[in-house]
Amino acid sequence: MTMTAPRGTAARRATDPVLSIRGLQIEFRSESRVMRAVDGVDLDVYPGETVGIVGETGCGKSVTALSVLRLIPSPPGKVTARQMRFEGQDLLSVDSEELRKVRGAGISMIFQEPMTSLDPSFTVASQMAEVLQAHRGLTGSAAERESIAVLERLRMPNPKAILRQYPFELSGGMRQRVMIGLAMACSPRLLIADEPTTALDVTVQAQILALLKRVQRETGTSVLLITHDLGVVAQNCDRVYVMYAGRVVESAPVAELFREPLHPYAQALLRAIPDMKGGAKELAVIPGDVPTPARFPAGCRFHPRCTVARPECSVALPRLVERRPGHWVACYAYGPEALPPGTVTN
């Protein structure tokens, strides 16, 4: 079974994005310094689309996701953006009541470790009831009926028994299914999934990924999927943003990124994955280490590790340029248009 990806680029562009972010910056302050974990990220998620953000530890993908639901504590965090809109609503200026409505009914989120998101001292039923009451005003037997219906829609075996259980009584896979159930209980238009299968065994991961795909198809919700696993991106996403050191370095339809990655970092990352067909004696490596936000290099942040770096790479941060329809890359190797306006090079 194959699926053609992505679904109608042209049709998608005709509608407004569900989520639209421009110039996102996320800083963390300590007494001695300011670390800018995310620095100028633009991101769009269109209706019904599954968008991936992929990158290694410290690239800023998870804090980007957290910032959308205003889940970054301030201080020490500070989130600014030229624009952060969900269905036209400015997320950075909403008051706490409006934010409460956005969370749950508009946008919900699932995390890597459902055990830490579920309350250990309440049954699944009472946590489900709380969500249904808070966001949909359902109580008593109406909430119970709806809870069962939610779990049935996820095709969970024996929903009544699961509702009576406490989180610790469930397996990791079941807990993540319950989390998806809680997240989908209010029919959100955007589901943010932050490494939802990272802690799971591979056969269970396959089940959860298939479940997310089905939920997405049946409800039409948009999904923003944060992952470090390029295989998960290839299997589940329509479009993907590749992040490195707090910046988006490339974004493209998934088929295109895997067929012809343009950014040297994306190319190197794909080559570093061991092939299931075997053959290679040695894996391709990226020289050096991922820089921490305190030590991002000047210019293109990848240039000290890049095998095709040129003099201008250390001068200024390259801009994202659309090199093919829908395929953006921030790299001087493809032409000087990536230079920010007003940059002087010799």
Place this chain on the structure above:
Amino acid sequence: MTDGPLLEVRDLVKHFPVKTGLFGTRPLRAVDGVSFSLRRGETLAVVGESGCGKSTLARLVLGLIPPTAGEVTFEGRSVTRPSGDWKRDMRRELQIVFQDPYGSLNPRMTVGTTVTRPLVIHRIGRDASERRALVQDLFRAVGLAPVYLNRFPHELSGGQRQRVAIARALALRPRLVVADEPTSGLDVSVQAKTLNLLKELQRERDLTYIFISHDMRVVRHMADRVAVMYLGRIVELTATERLFTAPSHPYTQALLAAVPDTDPSRRREAATVEGDPPSPLYPPAACRFHPRCPFAIDVCRQAEPALVQRGVAPHETACHRADELQVTQEAVGV
């Protein structure tokens, strides 16, 4: 030097008593009848999901915990019941690299001191300066500059800490190294470097590896042979190439199919097996995989299949229907 196997594992069993309820205890069958042998210089991968017993197996093989039954021998000498000088020498010959180097490195010690300690304990090197030179060589061998000798674990990246753990494991010039998930938790670019390093060290130092992993891609890259474990038992054991091209156990087939393909044009819409791996406290009767197996028939619910050699190529499978299932595979050209 003998021509026999370097390591032999025979009918190894490890049960942990677990309290269930107020009065009872139940055996958790972590490893439940495992046998294999290891050739000098090869890499055997042990692969499986959480609770399959692979990490317990690693500790048993090294003699770190006593077995409930069965035996492990290294060049004919017992690891499970060592005697005489071998009791001490065995600690030099067999080493382990753990998954989380942060948990296995002393946070209050510089990593240089950590790597020096086994040399002091085993009285290797005449004095401190000779040991220091040895440790510098080890750091160089794992690709760490000497400046790192005086750093503490928290000052290093995950990949660098894993290099320190590898240097410590190699300090006593072991011949068998068990690597227990050495790259899980590392980013893919760091993983690539660590795997390359482990292969290079194996060539240079004639090491034999037991490579414990849950990651089929990593296993494919590292191993000569693979043992697939499910709930305390080996269900399939064969050469890596053969396991990946002609798997005959339904669980192996499911594991391989579950790896997310990096080709977006080959998308899978449904998972190959349903449900979670059962708890090793309550393993299903007969074939332990039968409740999740899409091919289970009556015999699978009645009798436990033995791990037996089938066909011409060395290929052991514990499945009542292995012959049929493998034929099906070859017929469709997988």
